[in-house]
Amino acid sequence: MLPPRGEGAVGDRAIQQALExxxxxxxxxxxxxxxxxxxxxxxxxxxxxxxxxxxPEVFPGSGRGLAPAFSTARFRIQAAIARRDGRPDRTVVHLVWAGTDRGGTHTEGRITDLHFTRTTPTRKKGGPAWIPQPRT
Structure with missing residues (x-):
């Protein structure tokens, strides 16, 4: 059972358990x-x-004055899981998060899925075995 909206960080564990x-x-x-x-x-x-x-591959030219949409002080990840995404070389990280936007509106239960593809069967020289895919 999920906690009611507005429960704050107290409800994050229940969201994590529900995802798992x-x-x-x-x-x-x-x-x-x-x-x-x-x-x-x-x-x-x-x-x-x-x-x-x-x-840099995900945020090219990120130093060019793009204002962040959310405050770092009022941002938290409520829950997250990583799972296969149809094939052994693809995964999805499913995140539930809360944040306050520049206009001051705080929302919990936001959902973002980030997809990754395996670069090689094993990591080479300490590099990541997974690379993020562009968001669509």
Whole structure:
């Protein structure tokens, strides 16, 4: 059962449990950890502008005065899971998040799916085995 909207951070654990129950884990633990960290970082960079330089292939020209849509102080990821996306070389990181936009409107339960493709069967020289795909 999901918490009522407006519950705040208190309800985040229930959202996480609901995601995990609805969509059982199907990735190796190491891949899942890496994808969750990358997905969280990408969403934070997209929403708040913080960390866009780490992802130049996703945010080309990110230093050119693009104002972030959300405040870093009022942004949080409520829950996240990483799962296969139809094929062994594709994954999706499903994120539920909350944020306050530039106009001051706070909304919880926002949903973002970020897709990744495996670059090689194993990581080469410490590089990522997964690369983010453009958002459509």
């Amino acid at each position: 129950t609805a969509w059982p884990a199907d990735l190796p633990a190491g891949d899942e950890r890496w994808l969750l960290a990358a997905g969280r970082a990408l969403l934070r960079a997209d929403a708040t502008g913080t960390g866009r330089g780490k992802w």
